[in-house]
Structure formats: C-alpha cells, structure tokens
Amino acid sequence: MTRPWAPLASEPEVPLAARAAATYHALTGIDPVDADIADDDSFDRHILASIIAVARAGGLDVAARVGLAEEDLALLLAERFPRAMMSMLTRGATDSLDEEAAMVRDLLLGQRSTAGETGGWLACMVARRSIEPNHLWEDLGLRNRGELSRLLMRHFAPLASRNTRNMRWKRFFYRMLCEDDGFVMCTTPVCTNCSDFDLCFGEESGESRMADRRREWLSRSVGVSIEGAVGEAVPG
Numbered sequence: 001m002t003r004p005w006a007p008l009a010s011e012p013e014v015p016l017a018a019r020a021a022a023t024y025h026a027l028t029g030i031d032p033v034d035a036d037i038a039d040d041d042s043f044d045r046h047i048l049a050s051i052i053a054v055a056r057a058g059g060l061d062v063a064a065r066v067g068l069a070e071e072d073l074a075l076l077l078a079e080r081f082p083r084a085m086m087s088m089l090t091r092g093a094t095d096s097l098d099e100e101a102a103m104v105r106d107l108l109l110g111q112r113s114t115a116g117e118t119g120g121w122l123a124c125m126v127a128r129r130s131i132e133p134n135h136l137w138e139d140l141g142l143r144n145r146g147e148l149s150r151l152l153m154r155h156f157a158p159l160a161s162r163n164t165r166n167m168r169w170k171r172f173f174y175r176m177l178c179e180d181d182g183f184v185m186c187t188t189p190v191c192t193n194c195s196d197f198d199l200c201f202g203e204e205s206g207e208s209r210m211a212d213r214r215r216e217w218l219s220r221s222v223g224v225s226i227e228g229a230v231g232e233a234v235p236g
C-alpha cells in the first residue's frame with residue numbers, strides 16, 4: 001500500500017536519513033539531492049525544508065525540534081510549502097528554547113543581514129539545532145557545510161564574516177558569546193594555547209553522515225521493495 005505522507009519517526013525499520021528525505025520530498029516535491037539552489041529564494045526554501053525534514057525525522061514534535069512556536073511553524077509552512085499537510089507537521093508539544101539555545105538565537109538575531117520573516121525563523125531554527133550533538137550542518141539536515149556557511153553569510157553576515165579563521169560554526173557561536181556575553185567556553189584567551197583547539201578548528205567537511213547512512217540502508221535493501229517500506233515519498 002502506498003502511503004500519502006512521509007513515514008513516522010516511530011517506524012524503526014526506516015533510517016533517519018530516509019525519513020528526512022521523504023519529508024523533504026513531501027514539502028518540495030523533489031529529492032534533496034536534486035534541489036537547485038542557484039538563486040537566494042530557492043536556497044532559502046531548500047534550507048527551511050531541510051531543517052523541517054531532519055527535525056520531523058527525529059520525532060513528531062516538529063515545532064519544538066525546529067525551535068519555533070507552533071503558530072510560527074504553521075505560518076512558515078503556509079507561506080513556503082502550501083502543498084504540505086500542516087496538521088501533521090505541527091502535531092506535538094512545543095518547548096521553549098533552552099537557555100543556551102536562546103543565547104545563540106539572540107546572538108544571531110542581533111546580527112541579521114536580511115529583512116523579513118525568514119531570517120528570524122532561521123535564527124530560532126539554527127539556535128535550536130545547535131544543541132544537537134553532530135556537526136551543525138548535519139543537524140540542520142543540509143547537504144554539506146558550504147550550505148551552512150552560505151546560510152549564515154546570507155542572513156547573518158555581520159556575525160558570519162567574523163569567522164575569518166574558518167572555525168567550526170557551532171564553536172564559533174560560543175566563542176562570540178564568550179566575547180560578548182561572558183559565556184564560558186574558552187579556558188585560555190589564546191586559541192593556540194588551548195587544549196580544545198581541534199574541537200574548534202578540526203575538519204568539519206565531508207559527506208553528510210545522513211547521506212552515508214541512507215546509502216548503507218539502500219544497499220542493504222536490495223531485493224526489498226522500497227515502496228513497500230516507506231511509500232512513494234521516498235525517492236529512488
């Protein structure tokens with residue numbers, strides 16, 4: 001039987017990457033690998049869909065997982081993804097941002113470089129996803145780190161342009177909070193003397209772990225009907 005919507009997070013046989021891809025497809029009508037992000041509007045739409053998709057793959061409380069109030073998520077969906085089934089995406093409780101994420105959100109909101117709602121939504125979403133455990137670009141569901149750098153340079157240019165040493169973005173936020181708000185991350189005033197140097201400046205590129213896991217799962221599924229597992233929303 002073909003399902004009209006992306007599989008639920010509670011379906012253990014479907015890995016997170018496939019669930020995220022299915023939700024992305026349901027939002028945009030295309031697979032994430034096919035997204036054309038040449039112009040800024042298409043890029044913003046891709047970014048928003050990616051974040052919502054990876055959040056929904058983790059659970060049904062999507063608003064909480066993307067760091068938006070339910071009414072803001074509903075507005076975002078109505079404006080950007082009118083074909084989406086809003087009632088499914090907005091189901092679940094909404095938590096307020098924890099203290100750490102709220103500090104990152106305020107840091108971003110204070111240094112916006114675009115007008116309109118999208119930058120405000122993204123400040124909340126990037127901040128909320130920054131408390132997840134992986135590289136930030138992965139926890140935003142993006143295809144590579146370059147997309148995160150472009151997002152930040154586009155919407156938060158005054159802040160992003162200060163990352164002149166190509167520091168990992170999540171660590172860079174905390175470094176900025178150290179300087180601006182007395183948040184404690186740095187144990188030394190000089191990076192070259194710091195035992196956390198690799199955490200802040202280590203390799204952050206490469207292929208998304210999500211893509212890796214999805215490919216693994218697809219290769220294990222040879223001979224198994226993909227349609228039977230996750231329905232038509234999963235791209236081939």
Ligand code: SF4
Binds near residue numbers: 192197198
């Ligand atoms: S390397 Fe150390 S001092 Fe430099 S930003 Fe990272 S934690 Fe702070």
